[in-house]
Amino acid sequence: MLSRAGTGKTTPMSVAAGKVSDSEKQVSTSALLDVRDLSVSFRDDAGWVQMLNNVAFTVKRGETLGIVGESGCGKSLTALSVMGLLPKRGCRRTGAIVFDGRDLAALGESGMRQIRGRQIGMVFQEPMSALDPVFTVGDQIAETVRTHFPVSQREAKERAVEALASVRIAGPANCATQYPMSLSGGMRQRVMIAMALVCEPKLLIADEPTTALDVTIQAQIMELLLELGQRTGTALLFITHNLGLIAESCERMIAMYAGEVVEDGPVESILQRPLHPYTAGLLESLPGRRAPKSRLSSIPGRVPSAREMPVGCRFGPRCNYAAAACQEPQRLRAVDDRHVRCVRASDLALAGAGV
Amino acid sequence: MTAIAQKPAMVAVPRRSRASRFLRWMRSDIRAVLSIGFLLLLVLVSFAAPVIAPYPPNDQNVSLLLAPPDAQHWLGTDDLSRDVLSRLIYGAPNSLYASFLAVFVAVLLGVPAGLVIGFVGGWFDEVASRFIDALLSFPPIVLAIAVTGALGIGLTNAMLAVGFTFAPFLARLVRAQTLVVKSALYVDASRGFGASTPHIIWRHILPNAIQPVIVQVTLALAVALLAEAALSFLSLGVQPPSASWGGMLARAYNYIEIAPEQMYAPGMAILLTALAFNALGESMRVALDPTMKRR
Numbered sequence: 001m002l003s004r005a006g007t008g009k010t011t012p013m014s015v016a017a018g019k020v021s022d023s024e025k026q027v028s029t030s031a032l033l034d035v036r037d038l039s040v041s042f043r044d045d046a047g048w049v050q051m052l053n054n055v056a057f058t059v060k061r062g063e064t065l066g067i068v069g070e071s072g073c074g075k076s077l078t079a080l081s082v083m084g085l086l087p088k089r090g091c092r093r094t095g096a097i098v099f100d101g102r103d104l105a106a107l108g109e110s111g112m113r114q115i116r117g118r119q120i121g122m123v124f125q126e127p128m129s130a131l132d133p134v135f136t137v138g139d140q141i142a143e144t145v146r147t148h149f150p151v152s153q154r155e156a157k158e159r160a161v162e163a164l165a166s167v168r169i170a171g172p173a174n175c176a177t178q179y180p181m182s183l184s185g186g187m188r189q190r191v192m193i194a195m196a197l198v199c200e201p202k203l204l205i206a207d208e209p210t211t212a213l214d215v216t217i218q219a220q221i222m223e224l225l226l227e228l229g230q231r232t233g234t235a236l237l238f239i240t241h242n243l244g245l246i247a248e249s250c251e252r253m254i255a256m257y258a259g260e261v262v263e264d265g266p267v268e269s270i271l272q273r274p275l276h277p278y279t280a281g282l283l284e285s286l287p288g289r290r291a292p293k294s295r296l297s298s299i300p301g302r303v304p305s306a307r308e309m310p311v312g313c314r315f316g317p318r319c320n321y322a323a324a325a326c327q328e329p330q331r332l333r334a335v336d337d338r339h340v341r342c343v344r345a346s347d348l349a350l351a352g353a354g355v
Numbered sequence: 356m357t358a359i360a361q362k363p364a365m366v367a368v369p370r371r372s373r374a375s376r377f378l379r380w381m382r383s384d385i386r387a388v389l390s391i392g393f394l395l396l397l398v399l400v401s402f403a404a405p406v407i408a409p410y411p412p413n414d415q416n417v418s419l420l421l422a423p424p425d426a427q428h429w430l431g432t433d434d435l436s437r438d439v440l441s442r443l444i445y446g447a448p449n450s451l452y453a454s455f456l457a458v459f460v461a462v463l464l465g466v467p468a469g470l471v472i473g474f475v476g477g478w479f480d481e482v483a484s485r486f487i488d489a490l491l492s493f494p495p496i497v498l499a500i501a502v503t504g505a506l507g508i509g510l511t512n513a514m515l516a517v518g519f520t521f522a523p524f525l526a527r528l529v530r531a532q533t534l535v536v537k538s539a540l541y542v543d544a545s546r547g548f549g550a551s552t553p554h555i556i557w558r559h560i561l562p563n564a565i566q567p568v569i570v571q572v573t574l575a576l577a578v579a580l581l582a583e584a585a586l587s588f589l590s591l592g593v594q595p596p597s598a599s600w601g602g603m604l605a606r607a608y609n610y611i612e613i614a615p616e617q618m619y620a621p622g623m624a625i626l627l628t629a630l631a632f633n634a635l636g637e638s639m640r641v642a643l644d645p646t647m648k649r650r
């Protein structure tokens with residue numbers, strides 16, 4: 001049962017598998033997800049405010065990319081933009097989101113429905129409220145299967161039970177008959193993961209999947225996500241404000257600040273030698289790579305509000321290294337193996353995480 | 356292989372537990388059991404009226420006008436010398452029909468309207484809500500009289516009218532619930548799994564928004580019963596010689612000076628049924644209260 005769910009490429013999925021594989025070959029060299037110049041603005045009483053500013057990153061096939069940043073820096077907005085789940089009214093999105101060779105930004109709502117849950121799965125931060133209280137979890141997972149595959153109710157339910165087994169829930173058939181209310185937070189998050197992966201998407205977006213859980217459960221869920229990612233070849237876009245979790249789980253990461261990407265590169269080398277003072281600040285707040293617990297509290301000052309963004313470097317007001325050149329707007333530039341949004345990146349010698 | 360073994364369990368378990376949950380609820384709530392029992396009895400009486408009624412409803416026995424109860428006529432006779440008990444029994448289906456028709460119309464109009472208004476939101480909500488407020492500012496009975504006037508007199512039309520006047524109440528309630536439910540994370544989440552808007556409204560918002568509506572519906576059944584009496588009182592409801600409780604009450608009212616006991620039977624029937632609907636609504640409110648742990 002477990003192994004069958006694990007290999008996964010069996011039953012209903014094989015329907016679409018043949019179709020997908022051609023395009024996979026075509027673009028297998030390029031990135032799975034390529035976000036370019038993504039900007040998002042919201043309108044309120046005082047007019048438009050920009051919340052994301054030219055965010056750009058890529059996720060390769062099967063790769064795990066971490067996005068880290070303080071609360072409010074736009075991590076969730078980035079995820080929602082990719083999913084096409086931004087509010088329809090009072091919200092403007094520009095830029096390109098190329099997924100598997102197609103620009104999602106140009107895709108209509110019905111096109112996006114084919115992508116969501118099928119090609120891109122998403123796990124939300126709040127497992128307590130992300131499941132509908134009036135249906136059993138088995139029904140909800142089966143519903144997702146039936147949204148994307150022309151299978152019978154019974155087959156969908158079997159798929160749901162298999163999916164629950166694959167996230168290592170003991171007694172999956174029994175769990176499928178439970179209402180979310182009767183499950184613990186950790187169990188619900190497992191159910192969410194099962195639901196996000198039941199259609200075997202190519203990309204899984206996990207937006208702070210462990211933040212609402214207690215520490216021991218957090219570790220289990222992280223382990224599960226990484227293991228499932230590896231086993232099924234699903235790429236993982238992992239969003240967190242906890243750099244420690246990224247250090248343990250990702251190959252590449254981007255750091256976001258005030259709606260911008262400020263640093264982008266391999267986790268290992270960023271941890272050894274951060275190039276952006278903000279990333280260095282995040283690293284300082286790590287008590288040590290073995291105990292990733294603290295919230296980002298060590299950087300003094302606060303994120304400027306979107307209406308009062310500094311003209312120059314957005315991190316300037318909080319930066320210990322600010323100089324005259326920082327008054328200019330900063331652009332992302334390539335330095336060594338990464339991209340950094342800091343004019344002084346090459347002349348600063350910032351401390352890495354003491355390993 | 357394992358999946359096959361699990362299949363029957365998957366199907367059977369929720370059904371059994373739902374039934375046992377229901378039984379447990381019944382045992383813990385005597386009021387609900389009594390009111391459900393009473394209402395079931397009424398339904399039974401309605402269907403069996405020709406069998407159990409001692410006389411045909413319009414049979415006249417001219418020697419007995421407004422007679423008090425005796426061995427032949429347990430509840431006496433009315434102003435046209437018809438057996439009151441028989442008319443009460445024949446009136447039950449009419450009164451229940453009236454009450455359910457009105458509420459059915461109200462639900463049919465009010466629930467979808469509330470769902471759409473709440474879901475679409477924005478300026479559409481503003482405009483539609485103003486319109487609902489305007490409808491609600493009319494006294495319902497005046498509105499019902501106006502609608503009956505437009506549709507024509509008769510029990511069915513009268514109750515359609517009552518249904519129209521209830522609809523805005525339900526629409527407002529459902530709209531408010533929809534506003535709460537649509538911002539729940541599981542609604543966004545199901546969109547994130549590829550669900551379409553109609554699917555989300557039907558499968559996620561409606562089931563979550565409907566609980567207070569179910570309670571209101573049982574209460575509305577009671578109010579509709581009283582409205583039937585009121586409209587029959589104004590001769591807008593059931594037309595003679597058909598029997599309905601409201602109609603009987605209206606007739607009896609004309610003889611209140613000489614035979615006040617004429618009002619007791621239909622009055623009690625209306626009162627008890629309305630109380631039963633109300634008690635059922637109360638019990639459902641408690642049983643469905645989301646703050647009390649479900650299951």
Ligand SMILES: Nc1ncnc2c1ncn2[C@@H]1O[C@H](COP(=O)(O)OP(=O)(O)OP(=O)(O)O)[C@@H](O)[C@H]1O
Pocket residue numbers: 042051069070071072073074075076077078087241
């Ligand atoms: N629907 C919306 N309307 C207006 N502003 C919004 C909306 N959604 C998000 N924002 C704003 O966009 C900014 C970025 O929000 P986002 O949720 O992406 O932050 P985040 O990095 O995910 O933070 P957290 O760690 O707290 O989840 C915030 O300042 C938030 O107030």
Ligand code: SF4
Pocket residue numbers: 276277278313314315316317319320321322323325326330341342343344345
């Ligand atoms: S550009 Fe200047 S202010 Fe901004 S992070 Fe770099 S050093 Fe600090």
Ligand SMILES: [Mg+2]
Pocket residue numbers: 075076077207
């Ligand atoms: Mg967030």
